[in-house]
Amino acid sequence: MKKAEIKLQIELDDKNVPETIQWSSTDGQTAEELPAKALFLALWDAQYKNSLRIDLWTKDMPYDEMKRFFYETLQTMGDSFLRSSGGDPMAEKIIADLRDYCAHYADKMEILEQQN
Incomplete structure (x- = not known):
């Protein structure tokens, strides 16, 4: 079985507002961290039958x-x-x-x- 990892690194200011967003994936062509200005992450919780999500964007988006x-x-x-x-x-x-x-x-x- 093949496995892959997606890594997110968020730098926050003193009010927990994202300053930077970096991401990388072990399944991509490069494992280097790449910048992003925003992200939407949605996951399905099968037990409770609802979605869990994270919406983030940087101050300079x-x-x-x-x-x-x-x-x-x-x-x-x-x-x-x-x-x-x-x-x-x-x-x-x-x-x-x-x-x-x-x-x-x-x-x-x-x-x-x-x-x-």
């Missing part, structure tokens, strides 16, 4: 990048759900609705122009 981060996270959550659904037609319909919402979000947050 620009608002325009945060808007884009949310957009891309919503899009990739849809991709993940489709892969896990095993071809369920209802899942495909729901994800089509999510894609419509993502397009609406991108329009309202004016991030479509920023992608080019």
Whole structure:
């Protein structure tokens, strides 16, 4: 069995606000720590049937990048759900609705122009 480790290192200020976020993975092409400005980590607790999550962003995460981060996270959550659904037609319909919402979000947050 293969194992991999993902390491997160968060440097906090005196008010517990993230100053820096570094991450590394033993399964990546390099084991060096890489910087990040934000992270969303979600875990499923099977015992209590709910999600556990950590949302962090650094003080210097620009608002325009945060808007884009949310957009891309919503899009990739849809991709993940489709892969896990095993071809369920209802899942495909729901994800089509999510894609419509993502397009609406991108329009309202004016991030479509920023992608080019």
